Amino acid sequence: MKTPRDADAGGANEPERRTPSRREGQSAENRAGSETGAPRFMGRIRPATENDLPGTLEIYNEAVLNTTATYDYEPRTLEHRRAWFEDHAKHNYPVFVAEDQAGRVVGWSALNPYHDRMGYRFTTENSVYVAADRRGQGIGTLLMPPLIDAARERKFRAILAAIDAENPVSIRLHAAFGFVQVGHFKQVGFKFGRWLDVVYMELLLPSS
Numbered sequence: 534m535k536t537p538r539d540a541d542a543g544g545a546n547e548p549e550r551r552t553p554s555r556r557e558g559q560s561a562e563n564r565a566g567s568e569t570g571a572p573r574f575m576g577r578i579r580p581a582t583e584n585d586l587p588g589t590l591e592i593y594n595e596a597v598l599n600t601t602a603t604y605d606y607e608p609r610t611l612e613h614r615r616a617w618f619e620d621h622a623k624h625n626y627p628v629f630v631a632e633d634q635a636g637r638v639v640g641w642s643a644l645n646p647y648h649d650r651m652g653y654r655f656t657t658e659n660s661v662y663v664a665a666d667r668r669g670q671g672i673g674t675l676l677m678p679p680l681i682d683a684a685r686e687r688k689f690r691a692i693l694a695a696i697d698a699e700n701p702v703s704i705r706l707h708a709a710f711g712f713v714q715v716g717h718f719k720q721v722g723f724k725f726g727r728w729l730d731v732v733y734m735e736l737l738l739p740s741s
């Protein structure tokens with residue numbers, strides 16, 4: 534049976550290759566925090582383990598309570614986080630963390646299922662979150678490349694990022710890695726008493 538991947542492989546259906554972003558070919562380490570004047574992140578990015586779950590949950594729940602980066606209203610529990618992590622491991626969806634020199638988890642990123650219908654299986658949706666007190670230090674920038682590499686290794690065709698339209702930092706972060714805006718959904722979210730727009734950005738990976 535032909536998969537969508539077979540169908541596009543190098544054929545006439547191959548969409549135009551995206552323009553390489555300015556991120557490509559640069560060392561992530563050399564870029565971190567370099568353009569905001571914030572202190573440079575000196576830790577490391579690595580695959581998450583179960584021990585990281587409380588740290589990643591704390592970061593997520595801060596965003597739930599104080600931002601429109603996520604449209605969740607209620608903080609998640611550790612049990613929910615553990616089930617989420619186990620499900621990711623079971624289905625080979627990667628989770629990465631940024632760990633600072635003191636051993637604190639200060640950011641995380643993940644690939645997630647986009648949709649469970651069969652025809653969407655080559656598409657994934659990403660998440661990236663940095664601790665509130667460590668934003669603007671280049672950590673988000675460092676959390677992106679392993680995610681994109683992991684998507685490539687898993688032969689995903691598209692990475693989607695659903696971003697609140699009033700989140701210029703996330704839009705800028707994704708654009709720096711070659712994501713392009715493919716949609717703007719008006720007033721599909723509601724949080725903190727107002728309607729919110731969502732921008733969809735997409736990175737197409739080579740089909741092979």
Ligand SMILES: CC(C)(COP(=O)(O)OP(=O)(O)OC[C@H]1O[C@@H](n2cnc3c(N)ncnc32)[C@H](O)[C@@H]1OP(=O)(O)O)[C@@H](O)C(=O)NCCC(=O)NCCS
Pocket residue numbers: 566568569596600602603661662663664667668669670671672673674675694695696697700702703705706709
């Ligand atoms: C969005 C987020 C992941 C970005 O991570 P970060 O570590 O703060 O971002 P970085 O320091 O790597 O910077 C990324 C880009 O945004 C710019 N930036 C960072 N903070 C900024 C700020 N406060 N104002 C303006 N630009 C800013 C950086 O200069 C950089 O752009 P450049 O490379 O063109 O200079 C992080 O801010 C965050 O967790 N925010 C809350 C949760 C969220 O929005 N998650 C994304 C959901 S889609």
